[in-house]
Amino acid sequence: MIGYSLIPFGHWLQNRGFALAIADSGWAYPFVQATHFSGISLWLGTNFAVDVSLLGFGNKRQTPAQLSDALFVWNWLGFALAVLGGLLLFSVSAETFVINPAFLVKLGILIPAALITHIVIQCKIHSWGKEPQVTAAGKRAGSLELLLWFCVATAAVLIPYGPLVF
């Protein structure tokens, strides 16, 4: 499996000073987890709002394009927080994570696919969602993004089950 070739990197990473400090501290790990989850909440909450508006739900006074513009900064701020918290969590047990199938599927396939869909939506939303009536392509993209981020969350929850389910 591809993950086994990453074990030396995982070993190196989890023996860095910051990773050892988080692992050895009694309180740091839950705070890093909470940072990761707060970032995901902001990221997923803002994505969810835009995607469901592309699908035609919610009030029609704001177009999906206007909503996406209004949430843009907080959307990416949430992503940055999620990535920062995620990297720190990863570094604590990197050797275990790199051989976990659920983690590899999440990071190697699902997140890139969901992220590309998200960026395409942000680039195209001014043509798909400038009116309250969204084009069919916009609706398809919104549905796809909702599905992909749900799959990312599913893979994340399955990480502890990883070696058992794959």
Next chain:
Amino acid sequence: MLLQIADRLQDNSIIVALTSTGWTAAGLAILHYYSMFVLVGSMAIVDLRVLGVVGYGYSVGDFSRRMFPWVWISLAVNLVSGFIMFAGDATAYVPTHSFQLKLLVVLVATILSMIVQWRILRWEQTTVLPAGAKILAAISLLFWVGSILMGVEVPAISGIG
């Protein structure tokens, strides 16, 4: 008394079926986490709008009418999935102080969200939001982030979950 109820709940055949099978237990966890992300994210957008740091060109009423249905739907999914997860190990959760504190934080956060939604009807009539609105939104945001923190502290402190 509470422990007796917890014991009965834990032995309920439906609860046992839902929480002891790997895939159903994982499905509950997926629903619980995903709904928590949507819930806290949606409520954060409303609170940040009241604080004036997001969507300044749009009214608080527009934002709240868009976000609050998702807040309550995701809260309902979160509560139902959370209750079933709790019920599967109820005798361990009931006496755990960190779990009791988590429930209290979620309850306060929910009440604060209800107050924000109720007050927004009045706030949207005014051109400038009162300072009290911003204080309430900041406290609400703090409690929702606190509920996430308490959610991760329960297994960290007690080893349950």
